Amino acid sequence: MTDPRHGGIAIIDFGSQYTQLIARRIREQNVYAEVFPHDAPPDAINYHHPCGYILSGGPNSIYEADAPQVPSHILYNDRPILGICYGMQALTHALGGRVAASQAREYGAALIKQRDRSDLLSNLPDVMRVWMSHGDRIEQPPEGFVSLAQSDNSPYAAVGDTTRHIYGVQFHPEVAHTNEGTAILRNFLFVICGCQPRWSTAAFIDDAIRSIQARVGDERVLLALSGGVDSAVTGALIHRAIGEQLTAIFVNTGLLRKNEPEQVVRVFRDEQGMNLIAVDATEDFLDALRDQYEPETKRKIIGGLFIDVFAQQARQLGDIRFLAQGTIYPDVIESAASSKTAKTIKSHHNVGGLPDDLRFELIEPLRDLFKDEVRRVGSGLGLPDRIVWRQPFPGPGLAIRCLGDIRWERLETLREADAIFLDELARENLLRDDTAQAFAVLLPVRSVGVMGDNRTYEEVVALRAVTTDDFMTADWARLSYDLLARVSNRIVNEVPGVNRVVYDISSKPPATIEWE
Ligand code: XMP
Secondary structure, rough: OOOOOOOOOEEOOOOOOOHHHHHHHHHHHHOOOEEEOOOHHHHHHOOEEEEEOEOOOOOOOOOOOOOOOOOOOOOOOOOOOEEHHHHHHHHHHHOEEEEEEEEEEEEEEEEEEEOOOOOOOOOOOEEEEEEEEEEEEEEEOOOOOEEEEEEOOOOOOOEEEEEEEEEOOOOOOOOOOOOOHHHHHHHHHHHHOOOOOOOOHHHHHHHHHHHHHHHHHHOOOOEEEOOOHHHHHHHHHHHHHHHEEEEEEEOOOOOOOOOOOHHHHHHHHOOOOOEEEEEOOOHHHHHHHHHOOOHHHHHHHOOOOHHHHHHHHHHOOOOEEEEOOOOOHHHHHHHHOOOOOOOOOOOOOOOOOOOOOOOOEEEEOOOOOOOHHHHHHHHOOOHHHHOOOOOOOOOOOHHOEEEEOOOOHHHHHHHHHHHHHHHHHHHHOOOOOOOOEEEEEEEEEEEEEOOEEEEEEEEEEEEEEEEEEOOOEEEOOOOOOOHHHHHHHHHHOOOOOEEEEOOOOOEOOOOOOOOO
8 A cells, every 4th residue: 555645745835834834734635745845855845756746825936036946856857846836936046937026916805807818727617706815926937838817906816837737826726715616626636637636534544553563673662652633643643553463651740730640641651551650740730839830931841851760760661762752843844944933932942862871763743734634533443532632731721820839739629610610611512623722720829709798819810712723823713602691600619718710811922822
């Protein structure tokens, strides 16, 4: 059986904010797509034998001195090419056509009208609504190209050389506002490139299992299991491939949510039959966090201690060759991008930074997958919904939601309040797409209240619920007043020591999602 990544599309990135979206749209058609920087080596770009290339948009003007150019190995290797926006202008420039600044910039919705018939726009309406975002336009297409569609602003809204199978569109077929965008991409994939729809969850699982088996042989693999989706799916996949040769270490930091440690053990050890070492390091973490209030210091302490506990367990297991990590595709793209952006807002941690005596080879079977694909693989491997649909949870756990003293009793208060909030959201089915993340925060102040004619002076809980696609920006969720009232009422009644509940209505930016 062939690798399901073979015969897909290589996307050459010129820096558009929509490049990842192009990859997603193609994968939704069961065709593998991978993004490469425009100056990536040809061997890397062609590693999975793509059927064709898509050149993304980008912020440059092609006639600027240092504007990125279409690599010549792509232009002349006979595979079909589709240039989108800047990609189309770069193609035009490379093949001898002319691009210039346009009198009228086009941003937003526009209508295009088909001209010469082509495979790219076949079986589509004559007039289509598309999404434009460009200042430059094509003045003269290269030799051999004809106009396939025009807009009010340009006679060359889409162009093509149907002999060489090179096409360009000035608009963005990957965004939802381009009504026929998916149909246009499908024409490119299936009619022009002749791709086969091979990329599916089942195909991915089969292939990943075979390659894990081939790589690991009879060696052993170690995994830090947090209970989060990515490490859970990584574990389940590797376990399916090599069974007993996988050992997972789960560290209970005492900073997890209500019932989480028990749930991890039940699902992975009891239900999945995984070789799981569960370490209760609660006391160590609480000791280390005593009298610590500064968020970055807390993060550093937790990250460092986590590595110490993990390393100690790993040493006891003897010689293990591989370490599995739940790296996923957005992490790969983000870490490539973040090497250029300097500012640290918050230091995140994973199992990087292990001491020198523990040298592992990394196994990252989910490196090519988007989050929704990871969830599908998890379900395909039989993981329960409550793991597969778990919301993101920060590495430092409740320590960055328990402001002020981190004591066991305060963590318990926070856990109870948090569980009530999540329970009420789950009852209204709001925990999947509607609220990307929701949690309670215990504030470092006490406030006065009155209960049963008596004065109280107790803890304050803040509720945080956000909507977001990428966690880089976020808005506060417009939860109904009735729901908020129920949650508030239950918390003050059911959680001892809390007499006030507030709802956080800050967006990100300027706030962040977590409070610390
Ligand atoms: P912020 O608070 O930066 O959070 O807006 C964005 C997303 O990142 C999560 N987060 C973390 N995840 N380790 C993690 O693995 C961390 O140290 C960490 N800090 C924040 C946060 O929960 C949200 O989903």
